[in-house]
Structure formats: structure tokens, C-alpha cells
Amino acid sequence: MFLTNLVTLLCLVALLVECAAVVLLYVLQKRPQRIAFIRSFKKGKCVIVYITAVPLYWVGYVYGGQDLLSGLFSAISECFSLVVLKYNFKGLTAIMEDSRLFTFTIALCFLMVGLNAVLLTLSLLSQHLFEFFERMKVLWGRGDKLFIFGYSKASVDLYKSEKNRCRVIVDDLSPKDCEHLYFNKISYISTPVSEDMIKVLFTMVLRRGRRCVAVIQTDSDEKNMLLCRRFVDRMREVPAEAQAALFEGLKVFVFGDPRYETVYEDIVGDGLGCLQYCNKYRKIAMDFIDRYPLSRFMGAKQIDFDTSLVRPGVDINVLMIGFGKTNQQIFLTSVANNQFLTQGAGDPVLKPVHYHIFDRADAGNNKNFNHSYYRYKNECANLSEGEYLPLPALPAEEHYYRLDVNDVRFYTQVREAVTKGKNDANFIVIAFGSDLENIDMAQKLVEKRREWGLSDLVIFVKARTWHKEQTLLEDEGCYFIANERDAVYHIDKLLDDDIFSMARMRNAVYDIEYDLTTNTSLTVDEATVAAAYEKAHRDWYVKKSQLERESNLYACLSLRTKLNLMGLDYCEKSAAGEGLSAEEYMAIYAGDDLPQQEGKLTVAGKPVRRYTLRFPQSRRRTMAIHEHQRWNSFMISQGMVPASLRQIKEETVPDGKGGTRFTNGKNYTVRRHGNLTTFEGLIAFRQMVAARDRCEEQARDVIKYDYQLLDDAHWLLDAAGFKIVRR
Numbered sequence: 149m150f151l152t153n154l155v156t157l158l159c160l161v162a163l164l165v166e167c168a169a170v171v172l173l174y175v176l177q178k179r180p181q182r183i184a185f186i187r188s189f190k191k192g193k194c195v196i197v198y199i200t201a202v203p204l205y206w207v208g209y210v211y212g213g214q215d216l217l218s219g220l221f222s223a224i225s226e227c228f229s230l231v232v233l234k235y236n237f238k239g240l241t242a243i244m245e246d247s248r249l250f251t252f253t254i255a256l257c258f259l260m261v262g263l264n265a266v267l268l269t270l271s272l273l274s275q276h277l278f279e280f281f282e283r284m285k286v287l288w289g290r291g292d293k294l295f296i297f298g299y300s301k302a303s304v305d306l307y308k309s310e311k312n313r314c315r316v317i318v319d320d321l322s323p324k325d326c327e328h329l330y331f332n333k334i335s336y337i338s339t340p341v342s343e344d345m346i347k348v349l350f351t352m353v354l355r356r357g358r359r360c361v362a363v364i365q366t367d368s369d370e371k372n373m374l375l376c377r378r379f380v381d382r383m384r385e386v387p388a389e390a391q392a393a394l395f396e397g398l399k400v401f402v403f404g405d406p407r408y409e410t411v412y413e414d415i416v417g418d419g420l421g422c423l424q425y426c427n428k429y430r431k432i433a434m435d436f437i438d439r440y441p442l443s444r445f446m447g448a449k450q451i452d453f454d455t456s457l458v459r460p461g462v463d464i465n466v467l468m469i470g471f472g473k474t475n476q477q478i479f480l481t482s483v484a485n486n487q488f489l490t491q492g493a494g495d496p497v498l499k500p501v502h503y504h505i506f507d508r509a510d511a512g513n514n515k516n517f518n519h520s521y522y523r524y525k526n527e528c529a530n531l532s533e534g535e536y537l538p539l540p541a542l543p544a545e546e547h548y549y550r551l552d553v554n555d556v557r558f559y560t561q562v563r564e565a566v567t568k569g570k571n572d573a574n575f576i577v578i579a580f581g582s583d584l585e586n587i588d589m590a591q592k593l594v595e596k597r598r599e600w601g602l603s604d605l606v607i608f609v610k611a612r613t614w615h616k617e618q619t620l621l622e623d624e625g626c627y628f629i630a631n632e633r634d635a636v637y638h639i640d641k642l643l644d645d646d647i648f649s650m651a652r653m654r655n656a657v658y659d660i661e662y663d664l665t666t667n668t669s670l671t672v673d674e675a676t677v678a679a680a681y682e683k684a685h686r687d688w689y690v691k692k693s694q695l696e697r698e699s700n701l702y703a704c705l706s707l708r709t710k711l712n713l714m715g716l717d718y719c720e721k722s723a724a725g726e727g728l729s730a731e732e733y734m735a736i737y738a739g740d741d742l743p744q745q746e747g748k749l750t751v752a753g754k755p756v757r758r759y760t761l762r763f764p765q766s767r768r769r770t771m772a773i774h775e776h777q778r779w780n781s782f783m784i785s786q787g788m789v790p791a792s793l794r795q796i797k798e799e800t801v802p803d804g805k806g807g808t809r810f811t812n813g814k815n816y817t818v819r820r821h822g823n824l825t826t827f828e829g830l831i832a833f834r835q836m837v838a839a840r841d842r843c844e845e846q847a848r849d850v851i852k853y854d855y856q857l858l859d860d861a862h863w864l865l866d867a868a869g870f871k872i873v874r875r
Contacts, residue, residue, distance in 0.1 A: 152210075152243065152247065153247070156253050157249065158203075159257070160253040163197065163253065164256075166200075166260070167256075197257060201226065201227045201261070205222065205240070208240040208242075208243045279330070279338075282316065283335075286314050286337070292312070292313040292314070293313055293314050293316075293352060294313040294316070294361045294362075295316060295318055295362045295363070296317045297318050297319065297364045298319055298366030298371070299319040299329075300367060303363075305638070306637040306642075309633075309640070313361065315335060316335040318345050319336075319342075320340040325338075342378070346379060350382055350398075353393070354386070354390055354393060359396075360399075361399050362398070363403070364376060369408055372412075373408075373411065373412070373415060379423060380418045383420050391420055395420060400419065401642055402424070402425055403428055404425060404427070406427050406516065409427060410519075413425055421689030426636075429476070430477050431636045432474060432477065432478070432636060434481055435629075435634075435635035436478055436481070436635075437478075437482060437485050437486070438647060441486060441708050442464060442486045442573065443708070445575070449462070450572075451713060455767065455770065457770070460490065462572060462573065464502065465572060465574045466486075466502070466503050466575045466576075467506065467575065468504070468506065468577050468579070469579065470507055470578065470580025470581070471506075471511040474579045474630055475505075475580075480521060480785045481705075483544045484781050484782035484785045485702060486709065487501075487774065488713075489774055495769075495773055496770050496773055502565075503546045504547045504562075505546060506549045506553075506558070507549075507550065508551065508552040510548075511548055512546075512548040521785050523789060523819075524787070528790065536790055537825035537826075537832055538832075540784075540829075543777075543784050543785065549561055562596070566602060567600055576606070576607045576608065578607065578610060583615055584617070587615060587617050590607055594607065607621075607627070608626070608628075609626055610630040613632075613633070614631065647704050651697070651701045651703065652700075654703075654704065656680070656684035656685060657752050659683075659687070660677060660680040660681070660684065661751050661754075664749070664756065677751065677752065695786055699783075702778075703779070704864075707857070707861060710858060710861075711861070713771075714737060715874060717872075718865050718870045719870060719873055720870060726873075727871025728872045730862045733862045737771070737861075738859075739767060741766035741769065743768075743859045744757065745757060745758065746758045753863060753867065755860075757856070757859055757860075759855065760846065761845060763855075768855065772855045775858070776827050776854040779854070780824060783821060783824055788824055790813075790820070790821070790824040791813025791815075791824070792813070793836070795811070795813045796812055796813035797836060797837075812837055823850055827851070830851050833850065
């Protein structure tokens with residue numbers, strides 16, 4: 149009996165230890181690890197329960213009269229039966245009647261075997277139940293919906309960023325993918341035919357009045373385009389009277405490689421304003437320029453804050469290490485926003501930024517740049533001056549170095565570029581390899597910065613995700629960019645981006661203001677403004693091209709640079725400190741050259757300005773020249789070229805009312821614009837068009853548009869939730 153009790157006691161201890169270990173491990177782990185832990189029991193994680201049953205059965209059978217060897221074989225047989233939940237008490241009755249310890253131990257063993265099987269079953273069944281209930285919640289639940297077509301890390305980041313809408317990932321998922329999503333409690337619908345879900349989306353919007361957002365982010369551009377075309381085909385079937393409801397209720401965003409941007413934009417053009425193309429590299433670049441405009445790092449050595457001009461003899465150098473998709477887009481976005489002026493013989497003139505581009509490939513030859521940025525340089529170099537308005541200066545100066553980072557000349561060339569002048573502003577953008585390669589290069593350049601005595605050399609490092617190695621570099625004054633989770637794959641970056649919201653609001657208010665000032669029969673009341681807002685909102689997507697929308701976006705994106713040049717900045721209203729009042733801002737920006745108001749007329753709280761043909765010398769005029777140069781640079785970066793004098797004076801298109809109207813040389817389809825000229829050229833444009841139309845010059849003035857952004861900056865930022873502060 150002593151031996152029996154000893155074996156029983158040891159088995160009980162083993163079972164209790166196993167039970168405690170399972171509970172402890174389950175409690176301490178997160179959901180994915182918990183489910184995997186339970187499912188791993190069938191792979192032997194809980195084998196000790198079955199092993200313990202062997203000595204228990206053995207002592208029971210021996211106690212009941214079997215010899216040692218027979219009892220052992222019988223115990224092993226019973227252990228295998230337990231795996232399939234066959235509980236057998238025969239042969240154990242004698243010991244169970246005589247020993248409560250044994251009875252408790254064998255009962256605990258059977259209980260743990262059963263619990264193991266139940267938990268395993270539930271863990272497998274719960275995945276199907278989770279999928280079923282989440283599907284029902286998405287398809288039949290109330291509220292707004294987010295459908296993400298395509299499963300990837302980016303899709304998961306986007307899914308997790310959404311906190312309000314009912315969300316789901318849709319794709320032809322493998323069992324392993326389904327299991328991974330279930331482990332992380334991410335709703336999914338596995339279907340090989342995404343068109344079925346597109347039908348569901350349209351039904352939700354048009355029949356149930358739901359507001360739905362769809363994001364197309366698959367692993368290939370071919371799949372993305374196919375899904376886009378399926379959306380477009382479905383849109384074509386929507387009756388005209390239901391298209392307004394579709395526009396209000398459905399927004400579709402498609403991410404695609406910038407190499408195929410033209411193809412995407414062609415498809416998007418048929419999307420009734422519901423379909424939008426997203427270039428993730430452009431979003432990264434815009435986030436970079438918004439947070440880190442070059443002006444933020446330039447002080448009194450480089451900028452005369454009384455005039456907002458770059459001081460004589462100062463150069464601005466941006467070194468780009470690597471010229472892949474990220475740095476190419478940063479270059480284009482920077483050229484379109486990081487514009488500076490210096491004093492000329494009369495009006496201020498452009499101070500071009502020098503871009504030193506290092507790449508092991510021949511970065512100067514690029515099919516996309518030939519189509520966009522280099523088109524102006526290539527096509528306008530030999531234009532006859534008598535046939536065009538004065539041509540604007542090239543927006544930047546590029547210097548290409550076909551060097552690998554391992555080349556022995558690399559550091560020599562970098563040093564030469566950043567040590568030319570003691571007051572120069574120098575920047576380096578590293579985006580040539582993996583995150584760790586970029587971080588490693590940054591560490592080397594931090595050491596070189598000390599060696600070269602350049603304490604104010606600013607280094608930007610591309611890192612798609614956060615790495616602990618960043619901490620040291622952040623302490624060294626390095627700035628990390630291109631975190632895709634925050635800058636791209638976040639729902640707010642798609643729907644509620646601050647720059648986008650400001651651009652759309654500004655566009656709407658100026659449309660309303662134009663209608664009010666050209667149609668004196670209109671009255672300013674809530675109904676008029678609401679209707680005008682709705683029309684402007686739809687026209688933004690339906691009538692305006694991608695280039696026109698981005699022109700508005702880049703104007704708002706340039707606000708921080710313009711304010712920095714005046715010794716100002718903006719931040720959220722919730723930030724500490726008082727913001728400048730409208731009067732304080734105007735005193736700094738305009739001085740005595742204050743814009744006049746059209747009586748007491750306002751639109752959405754914005755004073756309606758009255759512009760004359762008098763633009764006196766002032767900081768306000770300087771900033772208008774700055775804005776026109778920035779607009780020129782944006783247009784050039786998009787491949788726009790100037791219109792000829794003949795095109796400005798004579799070109800017409802149908803006006804939609806049975807007649808024709810003059811284009812003034814503007815044609816976004818062929819990327820041509822009549823205002824792509826110097827500030828002085830705009831005066832000649834105004835005179836020429838007014839003479840053609842036999843009207844007052846003021847009616848054809850376009851210079852006022854270069855004043856509007858900063859004239860109304862305080863209103864715009866205040867309405868968007870920001871305040872203007874001193875730097």
C-alpha cells in the first residue's frame with residue numbers, strides 16, 4: 149500500500165504542477181499566443197497528463213490482482229484509449245474503494261484529459277464562429293463600414309488605425325492567413341471573387357443608406373487595376389438619379405506603384421468622383437515636407453526675417469543618398485514647396501535649392517521625370533521669346549553623382565557639397581537601402597559631421613518601421629521619415645488629413661466667393677452657403693483633375709514654409725501658449741499694405757477681399773512673388789509647359805451652352821498653362837486678355853490669387869484647428 153500511495157502522490161504532484169503551469173502560461177500570454185498554446189496541446193504540450201495516467205492505471209491494476217507486467221501493458225493500452233476520450237474504470241474499483249487519494253488523482257487526470265479535448269475543440273470551432281459573427285456584423289450591422297481589399301501588413305496597419313467604422317479585410321485567404329487574422333482578432337472575409345463584395349458595397353450604399361469606405365491594397369498592380377475596373381463597371385450601372393447618393397456614400401481609395409500612375413488616373417477618371425488614386429510615396433513626401441520644411445532649420449544666418457529673403461552668399465544644399473521611389477518623390481515634392489527668394493535688381497528673384505543626388509544608377513535618366521519634371525527644361529530651352537510670355541526660371545539645380553555608397557570617392561564628394569560656405573544650409577536625406585542600412589549610414593555621417601565641423605548639418609533617415617537603434621541617432625539630431633504606418637496606412641491620412649481638409653475647405657470658400665462677387669443677385673445666407681459647399685465638394689472630385697486638386701494641396705502644404713520665412717509657425721490650438729490674433733498676424737505679414745475688405749461681406753467667417761491693380765512694394769508683395777514662384781515650380785514638377793501668346797489669345801473650347809469660351813492657354817489634358825510665367829509676365833497676361841475681351845484689366849487680373857493664401861492664412865488655419873505662433 150505504501151508503494152501505491154507513493155506513486156499516486158507523485159502523479160498528483162505532476163498533475164498539479166502541469167495544471168498550474170498551463171494556467172500561468174495562459175494568463176501571462178496575449179491572445180495570439182494563448183490560442184496557439186491551446187492548439188499546441190495536440191502536438192504534445194499536455195502529454196504529461198497522458199503519461200501520468202500510465203502509472204496510475206498500473207498501480208490500480210496491480211492492486212486489483214494483475215501481475216506487474218500485465219498491469220503495465222494494460223495501463224499503456226488504457227492511456228491510448230484516453231486520447232480518444234474512452235474512460236475505463238474497470239479494474240480500478242478496488243483501489244478506488246480503499247484510497248481516496250487515488251480516486252481524487254485519477255479523477256483529476258480524467259478531468260484534465262477532457263478539458264484538453266474541450267479547449268482544443270473550442271479553439272478550432274471558435275475561429276469559425278468568429279468568422280461567421282464578424283461577417284454578419286459587417287454585412288448586416290448598422291453604422292459606417294471599412295472594406296480593405298487585399299491582405300498585407302499595410303492592410304493590417306490600416307485596419308488597426310480605424311476605431312469607429314465596422315471594418316473587415318477581404319481577400320482570397322489561405323487557411324494559414326485566416327488563422328493568423330483570427331489569432332489577432334482581425335475581421336476577415338475569405339472569398340476568391342471580390343466582385344461579390346463589390347455588389348454588397350453598392351447595396352449597402354444605395355439601398356441601406358450606409359457610408360462605406362473601400363481601400364484597394366493587394367499584392368499586385370494588376371489585381372488593383374482589376375478591382376478598380378470592377379468598381380467602375382458597377383458605377384456605370386448606377387442610374388443618374390442615384391449617382392449623387394453614391395458619391396456621398398462611397399469612397400474608394402486604390403494604392404498603386406507610381407510607375408503606373410497615368411494608368412491609374414485614367415481608370416480613376418471614370419469613377420464618378422468616388423474613386424481616388426493614392427501614391428504612397430507622395431504621401432510620405434508630403435508628410436516629410438509638412439513636418440520638416442527646410443525653412444524650419446534655417447536661422448538668422450541664412451534668412452533675413454525682416455524681408456523673408458535668403459541672405460546674399462547663402463546656398464541651400466540638399467544631398468539625397470539613393471534615388472529610388474521615396475527620394476524621387478521627396479525631390480519632386482520638395483522642389484514644389486521648398487522655394488526661396490533673394491534680393492534681385494528690382495523685385496526678389498528665385499534662390500534655387502541645390503540638389504546633390506547620389507545613386508549607383510544613372511539617376512539623371514528617368515522615364516517618369518522625362519514625362520514630368522524635365523519636360524519643361526527639355527521642351528522650353530529653345531522657345532522663341534517673341535511667341536511666349538517671359539519664361540520662369542528653373543525651380544532647382546540638380547547635380548548627379550553616379551556613385552555607390554561604397555565608392556572611395558563617396559565621402560569626398562559629400563564633404564565637398566556641404567562645406568562650400570560657412571553660412572550655407574545643408575541637409576542630407578538617406579533612403580538607399582533597408583532601414584538598418586539607412587541607419588548605419590546615418591551613424592557614419594554623424595561621425596563625419598563632427599569630423600568636418602558641421603554642427604548644423606541636418607540628417608533625415610528613411611525608416612519604414614521603428615527600430616531601437618533610432619534612439620541614439622535622435623539624440624544626435626537626426627530625424628526619421630517614411631514611417632508607413634503613420635504617414636500612409638492610417639485612416640486619418642486617407643479621410644481626414646489636415647492639409648487635404650484645408651485645401652478642400654479653401655477651394656470651396658473661394659468658389660462661393662467667386663459666385664458672390666460675380667453674381668450680385670445672390671445673397672449670403674445659410675442655405676446658399678450650404679448648397680455652394682455641397683456643389684464645391686462634389687466638383688472637387690468630379691470636375692477637378694488630380695493635378696488641380698494637388699495644386700490646392702501643395703499650396704496649403706507651403707503654408708509652414710511661408711510662415712517660417714516671417715519668423716512664424718503654426719501648431720494645434722491645444723498646444724501650450726497663445727496664438728497670434730488676426731491683427732497681430734496681419735501686422736507682421738502685411739505691415740501697411742493691408743488687404744481691403746469688400747464691405748462687411750464674409751463667407752464661412754472669411755472676409756471677402758477686394759483686390760485692385762495696385763500691388764506696392766512690401767513683404768506682402770514679396771510673399772505673393774514667392775507663392776507664384778512656388779506655383780510655377782509645382783506646375784513644372786508635374787510636366788506643365790507655358791502656353792504660347794497665340795494660344796492665350798485665340799484658343800477656345802465649347803462652353804457647354806452651345807457656344808465657346810477662351811481657355812487663356814490653360815489645358816490640363818495636354819499639361820499647358822497660360823500663367824506659367826514670371827510675376828511681371830502675369831501683368832502682360834492680364835493686359836493681353838483684357839484687350840481681347842474689351843474689358844477692364846481688373847476683371848482679368850490673376851495676380852490676386854498669389855496674394856490670397858497668406859491674406860487668408862489666419863482664417864484658414866483657425867478654421868482647421870490651428871493657431872499661428874512665433875517660431
